Amino acid sequence: VQLQASGGGLVQAGGSLRLSCAASGRTFSSYTVGWFREGPGKEREFVAADAWGNGSTYSADSVKGRFTISRDDAKNTAYLQMNSLKPEDTAVYYCAARVRYGSSLSNSAGDYGYWGQGTQVTVSS
Numbered sequence: 001v002q003l004q005a006s007g008g009g010l011v012q013a014g015g016s017l018r019l020s021c022a023a024s025g026r027t028f029s030s031y032t033v034g035w036f037r038e039g040p041g042k043e044r045e046f047v048a049a050d051a052w053g054n055g056s057t058y059s060a061d062s063v064k065g066r067f068t069i070s071r072d073d074a075k076n077t078a079y080l081q082m083n084s085l086k087p088e089d090t091a092v093y094y095c096a097a098r099v100r101y102g103s104s105l106s107n108s109a110g111d112y113g114y115w116g117q118g119t120q121v122t123v124s125s
Contacts, residue, residue, distance in 0.1 A: 008119030037091035047099030
């Protein structure tokens with residue numbers, strides 16, 4: 001499956017952005033989707049994951065209550081709605097996919113075999 005992330009940009013603290021991850025090549029519904037990010041000088045970290053699109057998701061504590069992952073399998077697209085953005089959310093955001101194993105939701109980048117190219121999110125203070 002090929003992934004294309006988009007929707008990044010420059011936003012003021014407290015603002016919102018919605019990232020999109022468009023998939024092609026395989027049946028998107030067979031994949032668990034994850035979002036990861038790399039901040040300046042930081043390692044890649046897990047943000048959120050969604051296996052079924054039924055509201056059963058897994059988010060990092062740092063974004064819980066502010067970010068929401070969702071997906072529309074009919075459109076082969078996953079989303080990351082980001083609200084109440086903070087300067088520390090500044091990073092390149094990547095969407096990733098792995099073949100779904102039941103309801104398993106992984107926060108490990110190594111478990112995801114497919115990656116998009118990343119989209120830059122910059123939050124100014």
